[in-house]
Amino acid sequence: MNGMMLGRYLPMDSFIHRLDPRLKIGSLLLLLISVFFDAGFIGYGILGIFVIVLVILSKMKLSQVVKSIKPMIFMMIFLMFFNLLFIQKGTLLLSLGFLKIYDQALIQTAYIFIRLILIIIMTTILTATTKPLDLTLGIEHLLSPFKKIGFPTHEVAMMISIALRFIPTLLEETQRIMKAQASRGVEFSEGSLKEKIMSIVSLIIPLFISAFQRAEDLANAMESRNYNPEAKRTRYKQLIWKVSDTISFVCVCAVCAGIVTLSIVL
Amino acid sequence: MSITFKKVEHVYSENTPFSYHALKGVDLNIKTGSMTALIGHTGSGKSTLIQHINALLLPTSGEIQIEDVMITATNKPESLKPLRKKAGLVFQFPEYQLFEETILKDIIFGPKNFGIEESEAEIIAKKVLKLVGLDESYLEKSPFDLSGGQKRRVAIAGILAMDPDILILDEPTAGLDPQGAKEMLNLFKKINRSGKTIIIVSHDMNQVLEYCDDVIVMSNGKVERHESVDEIFKETEYLSSLSIDLPTITSFILQLNKHGFKIDSSIKDVDQLVKEIGGQL
Amino acid sequence: MEKIIEVKDLLFEYEEGLKTINHISFQIEKGTYTTILGHNGSGKSTIAKLLIGLLAKQSGEIKVGGIDLNEENLNKVRSQIGIVFQNPDNQFIGATVRDDIAFGLENMCVDPKKMDTIINEYASKVNMLDFLDHEPTKLSGGQKQRVAIAGILAMSPSIIILDEATSMLDPKGKKEINNLVHQLNKDKNITILSITHDIEEAALSDYVILLNSGKVIDQGKPDEVLMKRKQLESLSLDVPFAYKISEGLRKQGIQIETYINQEKLVKELCQLHSKK
16 A cells, blocks of 8 residues: 555645645646547647646656556556457457457557546646645635535535545554454455455454544544534635636646547547 | 574565665564563564564565574465464554454454364353453453453453464553553463563563563664663663663662662662662661 | 632433442632542543533533533633543644644634744644644654644643543653643643543642542542552552652651652652761
């Protein structure tokens, strides 16, 4: 779990790090949508170059980008394999018994491959350059129009930020309990189905008990510090929209508009 | 059964930006049947060290010998399972590892994992439950209905039921009140007297002085000292450089000696100290 | 002296018939350092939760700063009391030290523009100024408890309750917190109520309330309460080290006062020794 890059914040100071989280979330949404417009290889080329520029601007290392893709490779190969076999359009390129590969299948598969890579890298740029708390704050702001129809934006944001705060703590706890049970002879990677179920139970129950205990403690701590979700509160972190945010947003819109136009023209 | 470490290194997450060198060239030999305290700061490598003894962690390099079993970086994990039984490891706050519906089931969980028949395991369970100071009426109760201190006893019973030759305890008295802590340590002393090797990670120097034979001091991933209890607490300057407190009684004697008393600083017992002070007044 | 906490005939049951807090009464004077001493399960942590209204009493009276604790006054009472709980991890709410201190300020509707100054002031008071942007997983237990104290101080309470706040810390962390709390008690005149089973900590306080099975067994100055060896032992509590030594010496016929404070005992012994 230690080598995991996806979703991890990289504390650095870069142009992208300094951008407003609202802008980053909004841009990610726009870019994700444009990925699914079929603008051919030219379109993906443009998006690809744009993403590379973003990676450079965010001061991420190439190795970190590669690492973010790594955990997804198995899924990607799986998807590509089925695509290759099941799309049967265009000219037949290869025929080996029941294995038939068409040129359209090859192109479609390449598209999927590129889309997935783009999606992963874009998401990684967001999470690597935005502190979890800023991310929640951004989400809360973006959701605030829904407050009028009774959507509990503040509560949801608080829940997300507490969840994010406790993820490392609970991961640590999981490892600790796994080790404690391993010391009692549990083998998490081996054994019959029955033994496997037992080992999972020996992990899950203690984990739940401890999580509930923490939740109770945390609720007490929050309440004793005068927290009341319904009462008015001020917010320490204020989001300030800067000129650079506006310019960045225009750039993102331009790229997305370009892709959409391309897909219509093609 | 002796425990030997030879040039043991351990690096967490090697070759990543998060890599951390936790053990640096550890050479160690712990005598069979001793009761040894492992002391040092949080983050000095104590937890990493003890997890090597039952092969939860494998060394990055170097070798560890537990009786006839050799542990090296290239060991296959399966070949090391018997070690988990041989060296019972009790983590800090072990009450969090309880999960079964009844105390009996929880205690026999370990033995059963090592292939002991259920009926035999139940006999063992009764024995160890008594050893930790709870009577048989508890066997069918849920472990979650117990008080914190009782839960911990049950968790420790679960490790004792595997009949380990070595018992490793990571701060077993943390959070207990003085009475609970004393009972717990007396239990370990009793187990030690029955011939088992005991290693205790502790921050409480009073406990170390009163109950242990030897002390291992760790700092920055290295074993810096491995001496008898009497010897280690003579090194007052060294200990204070690591901001490790002296036992209350030792520091009290040293304060008196500063003002003209001449009292042997290795006295461990209050009554003996009182006699000594009385004699010098 | 002004009474800052007044508890009268307090009753609380987790389950019916099981009196966790069994009709207890005590008073705490403003600016003092009081310890509630008892073994695990004596009901001492329940008192803390009752005092800040996390649990609702069955009957009796709790007054904090002259204000009756009831549903309407809950916020008024809570704003006077800050509490540090046992587990350092489970009371760290923010993602960083900075955010955690800000949490209480947000609840008090402090102007966000003023928060940075307040955060810096109290972080430096607990010596955590260099750690403002650290995440909790990168802090030691003692550091986390110091952050908890900073978060409380920022809300300027007149009382701080320590609910076994040092029992999960290593000796270094324990010492840091104890020193900090004593200093706050002296310099800022903050009333401290420490719930503990550490007899040596109780020996250094102004007032001791001895608790067992939900009842107050004894209360008074430490050199009254902590000198009763049989009573302490019958409650599975330890006896102060200085007491053991001075009592032992008296039994040998040496003319010496009984002490619970080590420093004072050393002084007297040295004087006796030099007179010899």
